[in-house]
Amino acid sequence: MGRLLSVILIFISCNTIGSELIIKMQNREPIVLSHNDVLSHFEPTTFQTQLPWVDGKKSFTGFKATSLVDFLGVNDAFSLSFIALNDYAATSRIEDVIQYEPIVAYQMDGHHMKVRNKGPYWLIFNLDKYPEIDNAIFHSQMVWQIDEILIHRRSDGN
């Protein structure tokens, strides 16, 4: 069964190389969002910030991570895990997500991001607006090349 599932997942991930985003929650079918879905369902947000991995200030456009939770009608989320194409993953506490409003960015300086430019999706915290989170703890949370987001709920444990 597990093997079958992984085969299906590989199949899905291979087909979603473009810029599809998979949202997973426990006890729910994975939701696959095409890039058009992302554009139509979520209000775009843009801000400029400096990051340790790019030269100078860049403008990033994407949707707020909080709006994803709202969109799915989840009111008891306690953390979000962002999983990258290379299987790197990092988890952000919902308190930080609400307080610092990171975006799941898909544009840098008005251009869509290729995988080589850390696309298709990159979790960006506004370090210029919140200098207090310009540290290794938050740097490690800014997952790039995201293809999957896991929403953990308080009810998951029950």
Added chain:
Amino acid sequence: MGIRARRHNLSPLLARAKALLLMMSVILIVANLYFLSSTRQLAESYSARQNQATWFLFQLTKEFSELTAITPFAASNKNHHDKTLLKYELTWSRFDLLLNSREADTFINLPGARTFFSTLFVNFQALESQFANINDPIQAKLLSQQLSNLYLGMIQYINTNFRIQSPLYRDQMMQAQMLHQSQIALLLLLSLCASLAGYIIHLEAKHHRQLSLTDSLTKVNNRLALFNDLERFVDHDKEFTLYLLDLNGFKQINDKYGHQAGDKALKEIARRLLGLKLPCYRIGGDEFALIELDSMHRKPIWQEIEACFDHRVEITDNNRALLSTSIGVASYPKDTNQINQLISIADKNMYRMKFKREEPQRKNA
């Protein structure tokens, strides 16, 4: 006299040396602190570099090896084709991160690293156009071969330069060793400075002590030195004779020719008394003292003392004066074993002699 004069010249030199040593000590302490902190920084940079190098190289190696492995199968089906393209993109992004992100700075700035990885990245990018043809198995295999060459070159470089005994590591070890040696040298210098400063302070203390026991005008011992010496001799139970000398005719020189002339006379008398090779003291205006230790076994020196006054003393350029002295003697412990009494006995004897001497002078006047 010669020794005393030199000691007076020594003082400013010592003061300068002391200031210099203090300054050097401060510089050395600062230098020590600097070396300590740079040793710590070097140690930190070891671990930081190690971590970053491990992480970034691991990421690049992982993507690159996966790309190399999957490329020959790109023509077999669409999944593999897409995955190959994705792996190329991912590997591309790892090169970009290694070369351009601030987090990789310390690693990529290691000698030779930037040149190697930049060249490798250029060669890697040069292969991009060939990915359009990977639907053809032969083309895919060819591309895979080229990727594999680049990949193996990278592994070779990593193996050569990140072994424990690599030249880079050896350089850093040598740097650490040099820092360590500099620290030890600096510490030795610091202790040398400290002991020199201590020695100079000791010399100064000795000098000040000498000053406090010296009569500033005649440079013979002063009254304090006399009491010190008397106490010392009594403490050591030495037998000695104390001679108190009071100059006759000194007040007249002062009155007639002025204090400068008087000072000149005192200096000359002191010089002559020093010639007797006995401890000599100036204990008042025109009062001197001499101590003769009985162990010296000399013939009575009374005559020798009086001989110091045989010749006239030059007091101005054109005037010379004849001085004489009244001498009072007391012996320890023959006359008394109390210092105060000893002085008092010598004093009385001296006045008795002075009185005797002045009688005929008055008659002459």
